[in-house]
Amino acid sequence: MASSRDRQRKLAREKLDRQLARRAVAARRRRQIQAGVGAAVVLVLIVAGAAWGLGAFDRDPEQKAAEDVCLWTPQDAGANTSLKDVGTPATTGLPTTGVRTMTIDTDQGGPVTAELDLAAAPCAGASIAHLAGASFYDNTKCHEITAEGALRCGDPSGTGLGGPTYSFYNENVPTGPEASPSASPAPGQPPTYPKGTVAMISNPPGANGSQFLLFFKDFSPAQPAYPIIGRVTSGLDVVEKIGALPTLDNGAGAKVKPKTDVVIRKLTVGEAQAAPAPATGSPAASPAASPSAG
Template sequence: MAGKKERQRRLARERYARQQVRRLQRAQRWRKGTVIGVACCAVLGLGAGAYFFLAGGGKSASAASASPGPSASATPAGSTSPAASPAATAAAPAAGPATHCTYTASPPAARQVGLPPATPDGKAKYQATLVTNRGTVVIDLLNTSATCTVNSFVYLAGKSYFSNTTCHRLTTSGIYVLQCGDPAGTGKGGPGYKFADENLTGARYTQGTVAMANAGPGTNGSQFFLVYRNSLSLPASYTPFGTVVKGLGIIQNVAKAGTDNANGPGDGHPKEKVVIERVIIKKP
């Protein structure tokens, strides 16, 4: 009887060890994958306080806590480290629209478009229409509070940067977002430049929020995510620059169809492919 109990304990220890290996492997996939924020530790069961950076790209950024958990990068594969340069550190809260923007070269570019103008039109009211194969999504852009981010987005749209690109990532556990903005469709592509964070004070990622993917302060590029359901476990680290005012149900229907779990349970490519055919910018 004692031998049987000892064998059961040994099998339990081995099973636990295998589970830990699988969790570490999932963590490595997140580190190498394309992600956008941080997910609550409960998603992967790694214990209280563990968070996961969700960005898009190749190299790792610092973890959000001391608890064991992976991190990821939004920088293009083979590009510079995601650690922010002096020219691309997080911007201080502005009293009004920014009057000057700094965009720092960060090659390679998924599509060659150059750099946005350094002087934005902070007084303009912009609305972006994502024309997709699933329908039309309309976004009011927050130009007053995220001026340089909107300036970049409007510039890229004008260069047809987003045309015929796929939304490469869908998460359906812990955080609820659809990630887009990479012409390469891998989560490793960017515009060849990076810029500072904005509009982070009090940021909350409620349903309808549109925010930038990143790998730490000052690593914004072209990848962004649309929140189709409240994702309040995300910290205020991802520049909110828009609000979906029409078409959120399209994204929610894509989410209902699920993900292929390529990066782990509830995280991968959307089963229903989403293609941004073009982005139209209007001044209502």
């Protein structure tokens, strides 16, 4: 009997050992599966987080709207019959670096060419290019030789009040060191508006339209008001020749009207291009060739 009980205990122990072994194997398998699932979940979360950060889950991706470079203020043509409606330039996508070449053909000789500085005055460059494309300046008169030593052009009415049916604010008005009212800069200081400067002029100041100045003399006012938009690169002798013409009373008590009509036959503006680098030792570094300084 003892032998029979021993055999039963042995069989029961072997059966228990087999059950424990099977349970151990099953537990290891569950742990492996759980570890694999956990790793997969972590991987999915990492990928999903990266995709979310990159905007992959944006439902309606939209392109960022282009920002306005220039704003054009409407002017009432009914209140000012000297204004000419040729539409308005674009407000976005305008070049803000480099230069545009402006070419002026006058009946006094030429051509006169100038670089419009798009970094310092992008809106002036855009406006003049737009107006030139609409033939706004063609067959118009430069109606004034100013006391400051500049030729005033760009008004089809020839009154000083004309322009397009929009205006824009000042850009690049010099602030530099104080200058004396005698139009002589302080010793060692360059002129505020060196000879060859191209600047906007408007009435009232700050409501720029189409009128511009070509300086044939250095000018340093006590309070600069004209936005500098570029510089003459060739044909300055033509501007100086026009500046030497006799003048008549303009009807408002100022002897500034050229005795001989000065007509712009054609004014064109080229596409934007990179600004040329000044050559070492060239006059480009001098005040007269760099009116946009200040």
